[in-house]
Amino acid sequence: MARKTATSSDRAAPLDDDTAGSKSARTRQRLLDSAATVLARRGYAGTRLQDIAEEAHIQAPAIYYYYPSREDLIEEVMVAGASAMRAHMEKTQAELPADAHPAARIEAGVESHLRLELEISDYAKAITRNANQLPEHMTERVMAEVQAYYEIWRGLIDDLAAAHQLRADVNPSVARMLVLGALNWTAEWWHPERGPIEEVIATTKSMVLYALRP
Known part of the structure; x- marks a missing residue:
């Protein structure tokens, strides 16, 4: 978007x-x-x-x-943001070769997430910055989309484990949430004045794979 x-x-x-x-x-x-x-x-x-x-x-x-209320309008933005992140990730993964290594798919996932929230879409930035601030009555539809996105990441890390490329001392579920937390947090601190987005993406890819792989 x-x-x-x-x-x-x-x-x-x-x-x-x-x-x-x-x-x-x-x-x-x-x-x-x-x-x-x-x-x-x-x-x-x-x-x-x-x-x-x-x-x-x-x-x-x-x-x-x-829109009947401020909350209804914000909820629509949040649903759209989560849906956009899922769709962008699915498109990114579909464009990779069918035999792409799980590590390459994780690298592509990192870039997909960061480019969308930092460079392409205010919707994506809105969801990553605000999903945890929404009142309970607004979260059901939003979190359904967020969970669909999280499931893609679950699959990426499970595939890395299946390829014997996940460290034995790393819990896949914990690793997934830590990676997503780090990716989401970039929206809070990154600005073009802090350096080009390419440096952020390259550094994040390196750190994520270094943390996950043996």
């Missing part, structure tokens, strides 16, 4: 014909994109509807035409 969509504003009023429906869909998408941007920048607690409205170039009360 791209970070930005068109910034022209539309009125939030009932729309009946096909053209109006298209405008309504574009406005809804712009609200989602804007909410993702604000969440990625300010976090769950710091995200206000007014901030989202300003980012989307619409009046704040108009948001209620599209």
Whole structure:
């Protein structure tokens, strides 16, 4: 998903014909994109509807035409973010040769995660920064998508173990959560001024594989 969509504003009023429906869909998408941007920048607690409205170039009360509440809008962003991470990872893995070594697949997974959350998608950054801050009533749909992404990583580490390339003293489940925690945390500290993203990716690949392999 791209970070930005068109910034022209539309009125939030009932729309009946096909053209109006298209405008309504574009406005809804712009609200989602804007909410993702604000969440990625300010976090769950710091995200206000007014901030989202300003980012989307619409009046704040108009948001209620599209989403019943702030929580409903944020939940949609979180579900979209987790879904985007899963889809991006699946695409990355599918593009590798069928006989790719498990270590190469883990390297590709590291790059897929970091590029998506740091460079490509505010949705991905929003989910990695805020998934643990959501109130309980918002987590069911979000965590279903997050767990689907985690299952991909479970498979990657299990494949490494099956190839006898996982250290004997490493618990696969613990290793998976530590790797994902480190990948998610980069969204909290990395900025282009700290160095190119390629250096972050290369260093992370090296450290992850060094920690996992004998």
